[in-house]
Amino acid sequence: MSEVIIKALVPTSADYHQLETLHTEVDFRTTVKPLLLSALFNPKTNYELTNSFTYDTMARTYQLPETKQYTETGPAVNFDVQNQKSFIISSAGLQGSFTPQDMANQRQAGTLTFKDQVYYQSMIADKLDSAWDLDLELSFAKILSDDTNRLTNTKGTSYNYFTTIEGVTRKAYFDAITTGTSYSTNASGKFDIVFATQADVVAYMNDMKDILYAEAAKAGISGGMVVAICGTNWFNKRLKAEKQEGLARSLRGAKDFVSEVVPQVNYGGINYNTFTGAADDITYIKYGAGIISATDLIAADDCKLTLVGGTSNFSVNYAPAMRMSTVNQRALPMYRWGTMDEVAGFRQLTESNRLVLLEKPSTVIHLTSST
Amino acid sequence: MAANRKTMGELVARIGTKDASDFGTVNCILADVKGSTTIAPMGVPLVWVSANSAYEPYIAQAIPTTGGVPDQSPVCVVIGDSAYVGSNKADVTLTSTAQKLSVLYRGDASIKESGIVWSGSSSAPNKAAFRVALEKQGISIQDSATSAATSII
Numbered sequence: 001m002s003e004v005i006i007k008a009l010v011p012t013s014a015d016y017h018q019l020e021t022l023h024t025e026v027d028f029r030t031t032v033k034p035l036l037l038s039a040l041f042n043p044k045t046n047y048e049l050t051n052s053f054t055y056d057t058m059a060r061t062y063q064l065p066e067t068k069q070y071t072e073t074g075p076a077v078n079f080d081v082q083n084q085k086s087f088i089i090s091s092a093g094l095q096g097s098f099t100p101q102d103m104a105n106q107r108q109a110g111t112l113t114f115k116d117q118v119y120y121q122s123m124i125a126d127k128l129d130s131a132w133d134l135d136l137e138l139s140f141a142k143i144l145s146d147d148t149n150r151l152t153n154t155k156g157t158s159y160n161y162f163t164t165i166e167g168v169t170r171k172a173y174f175d176a177i178t179t180g181t182s183y184s185t186n187a188s189g190k191f192d193i194v195f196a197t198q199a200d201v202v203a204y205m206n207d208m209k210d211i212l213y214a215e216a217a218k219a220g221i222s223g224g225m226v227v228a229i230c231g232t233n234w235f236n237k238r239l240k241a242e243k244q245e246g247l248a249r250s251l252r253g254a255k256d257f258v259s260e261v262v263p264q265v266n267y268g269g270i271n272y273n274t275f276t277g278a279a280d281d282i283t284y285i286k287y288g289a290g291i292i293s294a295t296d297l298i299a300a301d302d303c304k305l306t307l308v309g310g311t312s313n314f315s316v317n318y319a320p321a322m323r324m325s326t327v328n329q330r331a332l333p334m335y336r337w338g339t340m341d342e343v344a345g346f347r348q349l350t351e352s353n354r355l356v357l358l359e360k361p362s363t364v365i366h367l368t369s370s371t
Numbered sequence: 372m373a374a375n376r377k378t379m380g381e382l383v384a385r386i387g388t389k390d391a392s393d394f395g396t397v398n399c400i401l402a403d404v405k406g407s408t409t410i411a412p413m414g415v416p417l418v419w420v421s422a423n424s425a426y427e428p429y430i431a432q433a434i435p436t437t438g439g440v441p442d443q444s445p446v447c448v449v450i451g452d453s454a455y456v457g458s459n460k461a462d463v464t465l466t467s468t469a470q471k472l473s474v475l476y477r478g479d480a481s482i483k484e485s486g487i488v489w490s491g492s493s494s495a496p497n498k499a500a501f502r503v504a505l506e507k508q509g510i511s512i513q514d515s516a517t518s519a520a521t522s523i524i
Binding site for chain 1 (some may be wrong): 373375379385431456516517520524
């Protein structure tokens with residue numbers, strides 16, 4: 001009997017004395033990894049020596065000259081106030097292990113080869129790496145959704161970046177900006193665009209874009225393109241408006257969405273529907289993805305308008321691991337420790353101590369469509 | 372049509388490395404087990420039943436103060452058949468005659484909650500009581516990390 005036949009044929013599970021062919025192809029199912037936000041935002045990175053950091057803030061205010069008598073000198077300007085913000089970086093970890101008994105007598109899928117250390121280590125490494133990728137995406141999504149950092153339990157310090165950095169709630173901030181206009185926010189500080197009754201969607205979005213540009217200029221965020229990261233419903237409603245169904249004239253836009261497919265853009269192996277508004281030049285991307293079961297990263301009725309590609313309004317701040325060889329040293333984005341014991345087996349620990357920070361929260365405008 | 376049988380790593384997260392060279396003798400032992408069900412010998416919680424002088428699968432029994440292992444631990448977890456710690460080659464049918472199974476009965480060790488094969492009749496308070504007993508024996512239980520269940524739409 002040749003070795004080839006030995007490897008191809010195995011006893012059946014029902015009758016040890018019968019043989020059946022073992023296919024070498026394995027029906028291997030993996031997890032799709034939606035990582036649009038990680039691909040879009042290009043955060044600044046800070047590698048700290050401590051697990052907290054601080055920075056000073058200054059706001060330049062301006063006052064106007066007053067009419068005066070020729071013999072007077074005019075009123076004085078006030079000094080600008082200098083302030084300080086500080087943040088504590090939370091720690092997160094994930095580990096995997098296996099014992100000699102996990103390898104004993106076990107074969108790898110699709111083969112008659114024993115499971116070995118390489119098999120388990122690569123499986124664990126794959127699971128751990130993917131987990132950290134997904135965690136970063138969830139961190140961005142959490143900030144976009146409610147301005148807070150992602151914590152999975154009560155360990156770690158929670159921040160609402162908007163109130164911490166801007167000093168007021170999102171609603172109060174944007175309502176103050178739009179005082180005297182027809183735009184106001186809902187209780188969550190989201191601009192609620194009712195597509196069914198909104199007479200001019202493009203004008204609405206252009207005004208939102210103007211607010212964004214003003215906030216970006218104030219915050220020193222330059223360049224970039226205006227991107228609307230949309231939940232499924234919001235995207236479909238905006239696309240419907242872009243289609244201009246019932247139009248009784250030649251289409252002037254570059255694309256006729258009534259008869260043409262919506263373009264797609266590929267991030268990390270996954271295609272996302274996208275189009276650029278013909279009259280508002282905003283790039284809309286549909287992101288209906290979820291990472292934790294039944295929870296959309298961007299709520300279906302929501303849309304987040306921001307600038308990407310220029311100066312990033314995000315930063316990722318890393319703290320060093322509190323271990324003998326790393327404490328008080330310059331932080332690394334990821335720590336891995338492996339221990340091998342002849343009896344207890346292999347154990348791999350991973351740790352990343354990072355705070356994803358939205359440094360300029362007002363440069364992300366929240367939109368929704370309640371109806 | 373058959374999933375691979377549960378291996379030891381699906382139950383054990385960590386065994387104290389200081390005692391690692393003694394592993395198998397310090398943390399685990401062969402114990403007498405009785406019962407009336409068929410189990411896979413990996414992850415089944417056991418409790419000492421003094422009337423039967425054996426451990427039996429835990430459902431909702433009161434946790435006693437004595438046991439059948441050297442330190443009288445009242446609870447333990449099946450971690451293999453009689454061959455060796457980690458061996459799970461075939462199901463074991465428990466009877467009123469004691470059978471030897473490998474059990475993890477004391478720390479320093481951590482096991483995964485997902486690796487424990489609870490009886491369907493065990494309520495949340497039953498499980499909590501068992502967990503407390505295990506913790507007292509130096510075996511900590513790690514809850515599962517949140518599962519990623521990704522979607523595109």
